[in-house]
Structure formats: C-alpha cells, structure tokens
Amino acid sequence: MSKVLLIAGMHRSGTSILSRWVHEMGINMGNKLHPVSKPDKEGHYEDIDFLNFHRKLFDHNNLPYTVKNGEKIKIPDKFKEQAIALIETKSNQKQWGFKDPRTCLLLPFWHKNLTEQGHEVYYLMLYRRKKDVVKSLMKRLYKHHKKRAGQWPLFGKYWKDHLKLTLRKKEFEKEFSDSYERHLHEMTGFTLEANPRNLLHVQYESMIKEQDQIIAQLEKWGFCTKPFSLKTIFEEKLL
Numbered sequence: 001m002s003k004v005l006l007i008a009g010m011h012r013s014g015t016s017i018l019s020r021w022v023h024e025m026g027i028n029m030g031n032k033l034h035p036v037s038k039p040d041k042e043g044h045y046e047d048i049d050f051l052n053f054h055r056k057l058f059d060h061n062n063l064p065y066t067v068k069n070g071e072k073i074k075i076p077d078k079f080k081e082q083a084i085a086l087i088e089t090k091s092n093q094k095q096w097g098f099k100d101p102r103t104c105l106l107l108p109f110w111h112k113n114l115t116e117q118g119h120e121v122y123y124l125m126l127y128r129r130k131k132d133v134v135k136s137l138m139k140r141l142y143k144h145h146k147k148r149a150g151q152w153p154l155f156g157k158y159w160k161d162h163l164k165l166t167l168r169k170k171e172f173e174k175e176f177s178d179s180y181e182r183h184l185h186e187m188t189g190f191t192l193e194a195n196p197r198n199l200l201h202v203q204y205e206s207m208i209k210e211q212d213q214i215i216a217q218l219e220k221w222g223f224c225t226k227p228f229s230l231k232t233i234f235e236e237k238l239l
Contacts, residue, residue: 001118002090003222005029005097008104009126010183011065012136014204018126019045019099020233021211022218025225028096047098049086053079054102066179067105075109083113091117095223104183107190121198122221124214125187128204130180137176141165208234 005027009015023029023045030047058065061073090096103110107123114121142165165172191199200217202210211230218225 001120002093003095004090004114004119004121005095005124005218005223006103006107006110006121007097007099007124007126008107008187009099009101009204010104010128010133010180011101012133012140013101013126013128014207015099015101015126016044016046017230017234018124018202018207019097021228021230022097022124022225024228024233025215025218026095027218027223027225028093029098046100049089050098050103051100053082053086054100054106057106058102065102066175067102067182068175068178069182069185071182073105075106080113083109084117087113087117087119091119101183104186107186108193111190111194120222122218122223123194123199124202125191125199126202126204127184127187130177132204133180134173134176138169138172141172 005022007015007019007022007029009018019029029045030049032048034044034046034048034051057073057075057079058067060076060079061071063071063073067073111121191201198221200214202214207214208230215225
C-alpha cells in the first residue's frame, strides 16, 4: 500500500510549482518528468507516464486540453486496463503522486482505481482566479506562436498569423474561460463526494503564506517530508 498525492488544478494555476515543491520535499512526483519548456522553465513536474495516458485518452475522444462543459470523456476498457497497469508500476513506493491539469476531469476515475488497489489517496486542490488563468493562457499562446515564427518575426507569415491570432483573441479567451468553468465544476463535484479529511484546498495567491499549513496537512496524512521552502522556487512572472 502506498500513500498517493494527486495535485489537481486548471492549466496555468501553479500546479507545476506545487508539484515541484512537494517533489523536493520527498514525495516522488515521477521518475520520468515532462521536460522543461519556456513557459515552465523550471519544469512541469508531471509524470510523463500519466501525462501520456491522459493525452492518448483525450485524443481517443477527439478532445483538446481545453475541455468544456458538455464534452464527455469516454473511458474504454483498454484505458482502464492501462491505468491499472500504470498504477502497479508505481506501487513499490511508499509515497508518490502525480499532477496534470487533465486530472481534474478524471478525479473519480483515478480515485476508484487507486483505492481499489489498496492505496491511500490524498488531494491538493489548487485554485487561481479565472481572469489570471485566462490571461496566462493567452500569454502562453502568443509565446508559442512567436516561437513557431522562427528568428525573423518582422517578416511575412508571422505578421499574417499574428493578425489572425489577434482577431480571434475573444474567441480564445472564451474557450479558456469555458474550460476553466468545466475544470472548476469537476473539482467542486468531486469535493462534494469525497472524504473531506483527504482533501486540502489551496489558493494560488496565498500559497507562500500558507506553506506551513500545507506541510502540516501532508504530515498529518502520513507523508514524510524534508525541509524545502516554497519561496525558493516561486516566481510569479512565470505565470
């Protein structure tokens, strides 16, 4: 039996920071982690096996990462079998966890499969203001677009594509806003059904101030932690 920590939160809500922090404190968030990227130059701290599982499941459902209300995620038996096999590969560890924003949409699925295999599951539910999440997603979208444009942003195709992106700004903002509402809805629904003693709600804006309370709750749940200050890795400008 392992103690398992799931970090759930909308994209651009600070889940990478939170995941890195608990990883540095001794809760293994993955032996193979998603590589560093410009938006998350310190790393995503996502277990690549769980991330790939989620991506394949979403691809199977023809869904983007910005899933909205009304879009159903069907989980065929083959994915259930893969999830069980994936959990078994981690089961030799006393304490471990994973994070991927897509987890928000699959909380009951993971809870069922983890508990049925005898694991104790605990949740850090991370929230950030919607307007800040949407702003951060737009910022990342423009950065990705500029990166694809190559080294010569003053010429030709870049400006045509940039104009298209700008004209669709409201469309993208609505898509991100709607997806935020779906993630929040799923997190709220799971919270109402789950054991409240196994959940801790964390607000992005007050993570630094509340880090001692978070550590205390992790230790109350039975996780072994070592000292590591969240302040040393928290960079507001990254989001």
